[in-house]
Amino acid sequence: MTTTKISTDLIQQENHRRQDWLQQDYQALAEKLQRQHIDITTVTAQAQTLQVALPSWGVGTGGTRFARFPGIGEPRNIFEKLDDCSVIQQLGRMTPNISLHIPWDKPDDPTELKQYAEALGLGFDAMNSNTFQDQANQGLSYKYGSLTHTRAEVRQLAIAHNIEVIELGRQLGSKALTVWIGDGSNFPGQQHFSLAFGRYLESAGQIYQALPSDWNMLLEHKMFEPAFYSTVIQDWGSSYLAAKETGERCRCLVDLGHHAPNVNIEMIVSRLAQFGKLGGFHFNDSKYGDDDLDSGSINPYQLFLVFNELVDIQGNMPSFSPFYMLDQSHNVTDPIESLIYSAAEVQRAYIKALLVDRTALSQYQDNNDPLMAQATLKAAYNLDVEPILQMARMQSGGAIDPIACYRASAYRQQCARQRPTDKHATGSGII
Numbered sequence: 001m002t003t004t005k006i007s008t009d010l011i012q013q014e015n016h017r018r019q020d021w022l023q024q025d026y027q028a029l030a031e032k033l034q035r036q037h038i039d040i041t042t043v044t045a046q047a048q049t050l051q052v053a054l055p056s057w058g059v060g061t062g063g064t065r066f067a068r069f070p071g072i073g074e075p076r077n078i079f080e081k082l083d084d085c086s087v088i089q090q091l092g093r094m095t096p097n098i099s100l101h102i103p104w105d106k107p108d109d110p111t112e113l114k115q116y117a118e119a120l121g122l123g124f125d126a127m128n129s130n131t132f133q134d135q136a137n138q139g140l141s142y143k144y145g146s147l148t149h150t151r152a153e154v155r156q157l158a159i160a161h162n163i164e165v166i167e168l169g170r171q172l173g174s175k176a177l178t179v180w181i182g183d184g185s186n187f188p189g190q191q192h193f194s195l196a197f198g199r200y201l202e203s204a205g206q207i208y209q210a211l212p213s214d215w216n217m218l219l220e221h222k223m224f225e226p227a228f229y230s231t232v233i234q235d236w237g238s239s240y241l242a243a244k245e246t247g248e249r250c251r252c253l254v255d256l257g258h259h260a261p262n263v264n265i266e267m268i269v270s271r272l273a274q275f276g277k278l279g280g281f282h283f284n285d286s287k288y289g290d291d292d293l294d295s296g297s298i299n300p301y302q303l304f305l306v307f308n309e310l311v312d313i314q315g316n317m318p319s320f321s322p323f324y325m326l327d328q329s330h331n332v333t334d335p336i337e338s339l340i341y342s343a344a345e346v347q348r349a350y351i352k353a354l355l356v357d358r359t360a361l362s363q364y365q366d367n368n369d370p371l372m373a374q375a376t377l378k379a380a381y382n383l384d385v386e387p388i389l390q391m392a393r394m395q396s397g398g399a400i401d402p403i404a405c406y407r408a409s410a411y412r413q414q415c416a417r418q419r420p421t422d423k424h425a426t427g428s429g430i431i
């Protein structure tokens with residue numbers, strides 16, 4: 001029996017109020033899609049299969065490099081973070097797994113944490129290691145790098161941390177390790193490019209040796225920050241080279257915010273997948289840099305185009321199943337609301353991508369008809385698929401309008417009473 005934080009009676013009451021209108025909207029959309037020979041129940045069932053992991057650090061209020069303004073009733077430990085994640089899952093029904101960040105959310109007792117998560121109906125997705133900041137009492141420093149540091153003993157410390165994270169993840173039922181490093185340089189000449197990359201390959205290889213046979217190792221690239229001149233794994237090219245050198249189950253992870261503005265990310269997706277090296281995603285959105293804004297809040301068309309590639313790849317390769325995760329920093333919203341809304345935006349992009357007439361698109365491509373090719377994509381993108389999202393949630397036991405239901409539950413107000421503000425609470429960076 002799953003423990004629920006929101007009353008199931010409340011969800012039913014809230015759904016009851018909206019059910020008639022949903023049926024009408026769903027029926028109207030069903031008839032419209034039928035004209036294109038699309039069965040809406042099939043699409044709804046496909047929408048229900050999409051899962052996106054929640055970042056454990058995402059349920060706390062984030063912060064920028066300038067300041068953090070805490071919200072009320074914030075989770076004070078990993079158990080309270082799981083409570084909040086369970087609310088997101090209960091209402092939205094597409095986020096049953098949590099991606100942990102170690103050491104930020106390192107449990108004293110992994111068995112206890114696993115049991116706590118299971119009681120809430122939650123599991124664990126990819127584990128995230130952290131060698132971009134020094135831990136308490138660490139001795140050696142990552143100030144000048146971790147896996148690529150010039151000194152072997154610093155590299156060994158970073159390797160050992162990653163292996164420790166794998167071991168922890170193994171106990172929790174995770175199947176992947178995500179590695180992102182802040183290593184790089186701030187001045188021309190500070191770092192020898194190829195020697196640093198060579199040290200990375202050597203370190204990554206040692207971590208890969210410790211990877212269980214049913215695990216994936218995901219390499220996350222980032223163009224800049226905290227290093228502002230060069231970053232060792234700065235782009236998908238470096239990431240691909242490193243993944244290829246490291247091993248078959250080492251793949252690239254694409255964080256949407258980790259590219260230069262205007263970069264064609266959907267084409268990067270296609271390239272990596274074509275050569276079996278697309279391993280996962282961190283969904284978010286950005287306007288200027290690695291802003292970690294809510295998914296789909298700035299450029300929903302780009303999110304759709306990414307999913308258009310993913311659906312196309314899946315059509316050719318049914319075993320294709322990358323790790324999907326939200327990676328956002330919530331500075332001005334209630335993180336629970338942002339995560340519910342963002343997961344739905346990812347699902348919306350996926351549903352629209354499923355509706356693309358791929359036969360027609362292929363013919364327009366072959367016949368060099370650019371106008372109709374892009375119009376085919378736009379025809380799917382411009383559809384209002386909200387009734388499919390609502391129906392998928394309701395049929396899975398979630399809320400037709402999850403934000404309204406969450407607000408009606410007064411869960412945050414209850415947290416405010418139960419979780420007095422901790423002045424020593426730490427923020428989460430943008431990663």
Ligand SMILES: [Mn+2]
Binds near residue numbers: 220255282327431
């Ligand atoms: Mn990320």
